[in-house]
Amino acid sequence: MAGGGRSRYVGRFAPSPTGPLHLGSLVAALGSWLDARASGGQWLVRIEDVDAPRCRDGAAATILQQLAACGLHPDAPPWVQSRRATAYAHALDALRARGLAYACGCSRRAIEQALCAQGRAPEPGDELPYPGTCRDGLRGAPPRAWRLRLPDDATVQWSDRRIGVQREDVARRIGDFVLRRADAVWAYQLAVVVDDAAQGVTDVVRGEDLAASTARQMLLQRALGVPTPRYLHLPLVRDAQGRKLSKSEAAAPLRPGAPALRAALRHLGLRAQGAHGAEWLASAVAQWRAAWPSAAA
Numbered sequence: 001m002a003g004g005g006r007s008r009y010v011g012r013f014a015p016s017p018t019g020p021l022h023l024g025s026l027v028a029a030l031g032s033w034l035d036a037r038a039s040g041g042q043w044l045v046r047i048e049d050v051d052a053p054r055c056r057d058g059a060a061a062t063i064l065q066q067l068a069a070c071g072l073h074p075d076a077p078p079w080v081q082s083r084r085a086t087a088y089a090h091a092l093d094a095l096r097a098r099g100l101a102y103a104c105g106c107s108r109r110a111i112e113q114a115l116c117a118q119g120r121a122p123e124p125g126d127e128l129p130y131p132g133t134c135r136d137g138l139r140g141a142p143p144r145a146w147r148l149r150l151p152d153d154a155t156v157q158w159s160d161r162r163i164g165v166q167r168e169d170v171a172r173r174i175g176d177f178v179l180r181r182a183d184a185v186w187a188y189q190l191a192v193v194v195d196d197a198a199q200g201v202t203d204v205v206r207g208e209d210l211a212a213s214t215a216r217q218m219l220l221q222r223a224l225g226v227p228t229p230r231y232l233h234l235p236l237v238r239d240a241q242g243r244k245l246s247k248s249e250a251a252a253p254l255r256p257g258a259p260a261l262r263a264a265l266r267h268l269g270l271r272a273q274g275a276h277g278a279e280w281l282a283s284a285v286a287q288w289r290a291a292w293p294s295a296a297a
């Protein structure tokens, strides 16, 4: 709950319900919970189910049960992104009205061809930087997706509380990125920025894989005129081959409760002190406050 006297802090854990939590996603949940508690702030849970084809029935309920079994209880009923389409449509309309979003008729194949024609042949599996083909109109192609029109200088510099100063030239690596996909699915980048703003999120604590999305999210926050939260990206949990664990690929199923909580605390460099989970969490809040003092600034 919001702490008396301290500056307002709102944090969140935003799982995609593509499967049950694994150790990596529990680490993200725990890190965001600890940061909120250490700051006397609010901790929210948001179910990020915009990409319906990737979601699994029952996964959201399972995730909430797993969190509860670890003693991580949100301070408000969880938001569910599939109920937020109107808000995303308003955001897109606002960007369109200011010429900051445009319709795109390009298929992946057309983007590859345009990049090759510019001598920028992508490697298989590469994220394709959008070459800007539809920036000035569709030239007869049917509209498929909606993209953000990047500003002339789309280099973003930001400072992460753990990994330090980051700098990214979004135009070069990604280009005008998608806000609404050709299959009518709202893009993660748009949904996350609209919802973080609507929920008043001041602090984002999540896995380091999402650091690569942060510059895009900051450009979108600026375009929409909403505040930028502070960011803390946590170390990823990797499997024996060094790959990030993934819910959808059925990473080692997590039996919620003491052993999982103990493993997640250890991954965050914290000790499980005390006789049971509630005591471990209380002592972990104090350890976290000492490790990350800037959260309560």
Ligand code: GLU
Pocket: 013, 014, 015, 016, 048, 192, 206, 210
């Ligand atoms: N829904 C995203 C995921 O499960 C996380 C989004 C975020 O924390 O910004 O990977």
